[in-house]
Each structure stands twice: as C-alpha cells, then as structure tokens.
Amino acid sequence: MTEIRWHSRAGQGAVSGAKGLGDVVATTGKEVQAFALYGSAKRGAALRAYNRIDDEQIFNHAKFMNPDYVLVIDPALAYTDNIVENEADHTQYIITTHLSKEELIEGIPSLKGKEDRVYTVDCVQISLDTIGRSVPNAPMLGAFVKISGMFELDYFLENMRRVLSKFPQKIIDGNMAAITRAYNEVK
Amino acid sequence: MAEKYDLQEREVWDGNFAASQALRQAQVDVVAAYPITPSTPIVENYGSYVANGYIDGEFVMVESEHAAMSGCVGASAAGGRVSTATSSQGFALMTEVLYQASGMRLPIVLNVVNRALASPLNVRGDHADMYLGRDSGWIQLDAFNAQEAYDLALCAFRIGEHHDVRLPVMVHQDGFITSHTAQNVYPLPDEVAYNFVGDFKPVDDMLDFSRPVTYGAQTEEDWHFEHKARQHKALMDSRPIIDGVFADFEKVSGRKYNRVESYDMEDAEVAIVALGTTVETARVAAKELRAEEGIKAGVVAIRCFRPFPFDMVRDSLENVKSVAVLDRSSPGGAMGAFFNEVSAALYTTPNRPLVTNFIYGLGGRDFSISEAKRIFKEQKAHADAGHITTDIQQFSGLRGPHLGFFQTKRG
Numbered sequence: 368m369t370e371i372r373w374h375s376r377a378g379q380g381a382v383s384g385a386k387g388l389g390d391v392v393a394t395t396g397k398e399v400q401a402f403a404l405y406g407s408a409k410r411g412a413a414l415r416a417y418n419r420i421d422d423e424q425i426f427n428h429a430k431f432m433n434p435d436y437v438l439v440i441d442p443a444l445a446y447t448d449n450i451v452e453n454e455a456d457h458t459q460y461i462i463t464t465h466l467s468k469e470e471l472i473e474g475i476p477s478l479k480g481k482e483d484r485v486y487t488v489d490c491v492q493i494s495l496d497t498i499g500r501s502v503p504n505a506p507m508l509g510a511f512v513k514i515s516g517m518f519e520l521d522y523f524l525e526n527m528r529r530v531l532s533k534f535p536q537k538i539i540d541g542n543m544a545a546i547t548r549a550y551n552e553v554k
Numbered sequence: 555m556a557e558k559y560d561l562q563e564r565e566v567w568d569g570n571f572a573a574s575q576a577l578r579q580a581q582v583d584v585v586a587a588y589p590i591t592p593s594t595p596i597v598e599n600y601g602s603y604v605a606n607g608y609i610d611g612e613f614v615m616v617e618s619e620h621a622a623m624s625g626c627v628g629a630s631a632a633g634g635r636v637s638t639a640t641s642s643q644g645f646a647l648m649t650e651v652l653y654q655a656s657g658m659r660l661p662i663v664l665n666v667v668n669r670a671l672a673s674p675l676n677v678r679g680d681h682a683d684m685y686l687g688r689d690s691g692w693i694q695l696d697a698f699n700a701q702e703a704y705d706l707a708l709c710a711f712r713i714g715e716h717h718d719v720r721l722p723v724m725v726h727q728d729g730f731i732t733s734h735t736a737q738n739v740y741p742l743p744d745e746v747a748y749n750f751v752g753d754f755k756p757v758d759d760m761l762d763f764s765r766p767v768t769y770g771a772q773t774e775e776d777w778h779f780e781h782k783a784r785q786h787k788a789l790m791d792s793r794p795i796i797d798g799v800f801a802d803f804e805k806v807s808g809r810k811y812n813r814v815e816s817y818d819m820e821d822a823e824v825a826i827v828a829l830g831t832t833v834e835t836a837r838v839a840a841k842e843l844r845a846e847e848g849i850k851a852g853v854v855a856i857r858c859f860r861p862f863p864f865d866m867v868r869d870s871l872e873n874v875k876s877v878a879v880l881d882r883s884s885p886g887g888a889m890g891a892f893f894n895e896v897s898a899a900l901y902t903t904p905n906r907p908l909v910t911n912f913i914y915g916l917g918g919r920d921f922s923i924s925e926a927k928r929i930f931k932e933q934k935a936h937a938d939a940g941h942i943t944t945d946i947q948q949f950s951g952l953r954g955p956h957l958g959f960f961q962t963k964r965g
Contacts, residue, residue: 386736390566393738399566402735424738426838428699428731428831429922 380504463490509549569732574599576707583634586625593667623651633759642669656691661714678918679729822852824933839926875937941965
C-alpha cells in the first residue's frame with residue numbers, strides 16, 4: 368500500500384490532482400482511493416487530499432494515514448501547516464517553493480535531518496509559465512512521477528491526456544508541458 | 555432514443571457519480587429533486603444526462619425536499635420509473651412524504667448519502683438520517699463503498715418494482731467517505747445493466763384512464779390497521795425476493811450480495827457489527843489482529859437494514875462470545891437503536907453472547923483501524939472474563955473524559 372497526503376489551498380487543484388493521479392494509477396491495474404478533507408470549504412482555505420494505492424481492493428476508509436509521500440503544492444503551507452504530521456521514518460516530501468532546498472529546510476525545523484527525503488520544485492512558477500495561471504497540481508504530478516518512479520513519464524503523459532480529454536487542446540498542452548518540466552526540474 | 559455514453563470497463567468514480575450512473579443505466583423517467591450536500595452530484599448528474607440526451611427522462615425542479623418527494627410520489631403513481639437523492643436536513647424534511655410513498659406502495663428509489671442532522675450544523679457523514687427512515691416502511695439497503703452504491707442502486711429498482719414487493723427502496727452510502735471518495739468501480743455495460751433492471755411495468759398507474767384508481771385514500775379505525783399490517787407483511791415478504799435479485803445480480807456482475815454479510819466469522823470468538831464504510835475498515839482490523847495477535851476477530855455487516863434480518867443476524871453471531879455493535883447516530887437518551895435490534899435477536903439464541911454498544915463517528919469523526927482493534931481487544935477481554943468488563947454503552951473516538959453508561963448484571 369502506498370499512501371499519499373496532499374497539502375493545498377482550496378482552488379489549487381489538489382483534489383483534482385489526487386483524482387487524476389488515481390485515474391492514471393487505475394489504468395495500470397492497481398486499486399486506488401482519492402479523497403479530501405476540506406476545512407471551511409472556501410477558496411484559499413487549507414485542505415488536505417489523500418491517495419491510497421494498492422494491488423488489492425482498498426478497504427481502509429479512515430482518513431488517518433502514515434503517508435509514504437507528502438506533496439505540498441502551496442509554498443506557504445510548508446511553513447504554516449503541520450506537514451510532518453503522522454510521518455513515517457521513510458516519508459518523502461515534495462514541496463513547491465522558489466527557494467533552494469537548504470533555504471527551505473532552514474525555515475522549517477521539522478524537516479531538519481531529513482534532507483535526503485525532501486525534494487523541491489517550483490510548481491507555481493512552472494504552471495504560470497506553461498498553463499498561464501497558478502495551478503500547481505499538474506507540475507506536482509510530474510515531480511511525483513519522477514521521485515516515486517511509479518511510472519515512465521511517457522506512459523503518465525499519455526494517460527493524463529485521456530483524463531483531460533474533455534478540456535480544450537490548449538489546456539491539455541499546457542498541462543503536458545507543466546508535468547514534463549516539473550519531472551525534469553524536481554531535485 | 556438515448557445517446558451512447560462512453561464507459562470504460564474500469565472507472566475511477568466516487569459514490570455520487572457511481573449512483574448517478576446507475577440512474578442513467580436504469581433510464582429513470584423522472585427525478586424530482588432539491589439538491590443538498592453531500593448528495594447533490596447524484597441529481598445534478600442526472601440533470602446533465604437528460605440535457606445531453608443520455609436519458610429519455612425529465613428533471614423536475616422543486617422548492618424543497620418535501621416537494622421533491624411529493625413530485626416523486628406523483629410521477630410514480632402516474633406510472634413512471636422514479637428516483638431522487640437527498641441527505642440529512644433534506645431527508646428530515648422529506649420524512650412526512652416517505653410514509654406517504656410507502657403507504658401508497660410506490661417503488662421509488664431514494665439514494666441517501668448519509669449525513670449528520672443539525673444542530674450543530676454539520677455536512678459530514680453519520681447515520682442520523684438513515685435511522686430517521688427506519689420506521690418509514692421503505693426497504694433500506696446499505697453500501698460500504700462506491701462500487702456498492704452503484705450495484706445496489708441497480709438492484710433497488712429490481713427489488714422495489716417487483717410486483718410481489720411494490721415498495722420504495724433507499725440505497726444508503728456514507729457522506730463524503732463514500733460519496734466523495736473516488737475508487738475503482740467496475741460498471742456493467744449499458745445493455746447488461748438495463749436488461750438486469752428491466753422495463754418498468756406499472757401497477758395501477760393513474761395515467762391508465764381505462765381503469766381509474768385512487769391513491770392516498772383515507773382509512774380510519776375500520777381499515778387503517780389492516781393496511782399497515784399488509785405493508786409490514788410486504789416488507790417481511792420482500793426478503794426472499796431481495797435474495798433472488800442479489801442472486802441474479804451475481805450472474806451478471808460476479809459480485810454477490812447478502813442481506814447480512816459475514817467476514818472472517820467461521821471461527822470468530824469476537825465480532826464487530828457495523829454499517830457503512832466502517833464495515834470495511836473493521837475488516838482490515840480483524841485480519842491484522844488475527845495475524846498479529848491470534849485474536850479470532852470477525853465482522854458482521856447489515857446490508858439490508860430494513861426489512862431487518864433478525865434471523866440472519868442471529869445465525870451469524872450465535873457462536874461468538876462477545877459482540878460490539880457500533881451505532882453511528884446520536885442515541886438521544888437510550889442505547890443505540892442498532893445495538894437494541896442486534897441484542898434482541900441475540901437474546902433468542904441459546905448462547906446469548908455478551909453485547910456492548912459503541913457510539914462513534916458522529917458528524918464524520920474518523921474511525922481508524924487502530925480504534926477498531928482496540929474495540930476488538932475489549933471484546934476479547936469480556937470473552938476471557940466471561941462477563942462485560944466495561945460500561946455497556948461507550949463513546950468511541952470522543953475528545954475529553956470517558957463517557958459510558960450502564961454495567962452488566964451478569965457475572
């Protein structure tokens with residue numbers, strides 16, 4: 368079982384990101400779960416979204432998890448939300464930021480000593496450049512594909528294209544570019 | 555003729571989407587609805603399927619849930635296949651008309667996305683609305699995940715519309731935990747699903763002008779009692795028909811449902827009895843406890859809440875030593891209603907297992923695997939001691955000091 372927790376603000380697309388990831392994972396024959404825990408259900412409010420991925424049907428419906436991956440798609444939430452909550456000793460963090468990894472960890476004491484499990488990528492800037500507005504969910508998916516090694520990039524892109532097929536071509540192209548750039552830039 | 559909908563063999567759907575797809579495949583004629591969180595997408599999607607030509611049906615916009623169910627009663631009496639969805643406060647406002655629908659023997663399918671009742675206002679899942687419907691004369695089926703919300707909605711049409719049943723059916727799913735959680739769902743192809751449900755065959759439809767009928771007549775002490783007795787008998791007599799529909803559904807889907815589901819119960823010493831998603835979380839806990847500590851734990855789940863499967867509950871639990879019955883509804887000054895029903899069934903067995911009651915998960919409070927394990931271990935302690943070692947009713951997952959009531963007089 369792989370468990371993922373997304374930290375996001377309502378409107379940044381963590382719920383769509385979690386569902387999109389679930390959609391692609393399911394095409395590989397795995398079982399998935401994608402759900403969210405909304406706070407005050409207003410745009411901009413902090414929220415958490417979750418994924419579970421397993422080879423067998425997923426029976427656990429609890430919100431509680433010890434995540435294998437923590438994906439933070441809002442730069443400020445890395446500081447203000449408790450992103451290490453219920454972490455395991457192998458939890459990997461992918462955090463959107465314009466800072467270097469060293470600068471980021473310097474400001475977040477709870478990440479100290481976990482340098483080899485922390486990865487950074489500027490999802491906000493990447494989405495501004497490729498999609499034209501701040502929708503950091505798509506780039507985060509690209510970064511996750513790279514760090515987790517769960518898929519080949521081409522396989523993931525091909526299936527995301529299908530998930531997004533109802534959108535105009537320009538938006539699909541922007542998302543593909545965002546995923547690819549984050550895949551290459553995450554470090 | 556309806557447009558062809560693009561459907562994959564494997565979809566990733568949440569419970570709401572799954573239920574709405576069942577309404578599309580059953581080609582529901584009329585949905586009268588007043589949307590409410592968290593059930594909104596079910597009727598919203600139905601509306602979009604109608605607008606986009608995927609259903610030859612009609613979406614009736616109304617001004618309240620009371621009017622929504624009233625519209626369903628009218629459309630069903632007129633002779634159409636009818637469905638809607640609601641939750642919580644909407645369900646409460648519908649309640650008066652729920653009794654009308656069942657009393658008139660109208661096979662409406664109501665998708666209930668379970669949510670807490672105010673006050674305090676809360677949009678999240680518990681079973682307060684489900685319990686509110688338990689004396690309304692409807693058949694109540696309970697889904698534990700999105701796949702089942704879809705499967706049981708299809709079964710609900712077949713059951714309710716069966717001419718030996720002719721009763722309205724609710725299909726329950728947990729608010730957010732099922733309704734807003736996307737999981738793998740394996741839908742039936744459209745023609746398989748529709749053929750399983752079958753064409754709607756009305757009985758005493760009001761639009762048959764050659765044979766005028768009356769709905770909603772008045773009966774006083776001369777005949778009211780006989781009508782209600784027949785209604786109760788119809789519910790009781792629906793049991794073998796529900797079993798038959800579940801057997802037919804297995805033939806088309808490979809998925810087998812039972813009015814009472816038992817998991818790891820063959821040699822179980824302790825059991826949790828539950829409803830909704832909690833059933834599946836408890837199944838994980840039982841499996842892990844068996845592997846980790848050798849505790850023979852099992853889970854019994856009620857698939858068909860009404861008619862209550864008194865005899866099957868008894869059969870599935872009579873050989874265990876200790877049972878925890880989990881009520882996800884505020885008991886309002888009594889033992890949990892579900893606890894009372896399970897206890898009554900077990901009272902008529904030779905062994906009379908020890909039964910305790912947990913109130914949990916109100917307003918969407920999380921229920922974890924570790925909490926299920928803790929409850930199992932308490933049952934094990936009762937079994938080893940030969941009597942209940944805790945309060946009979948306890949609150950699980952409550953913040954603050956322990957809250958419990960009543961102690962055993964046995965042992």
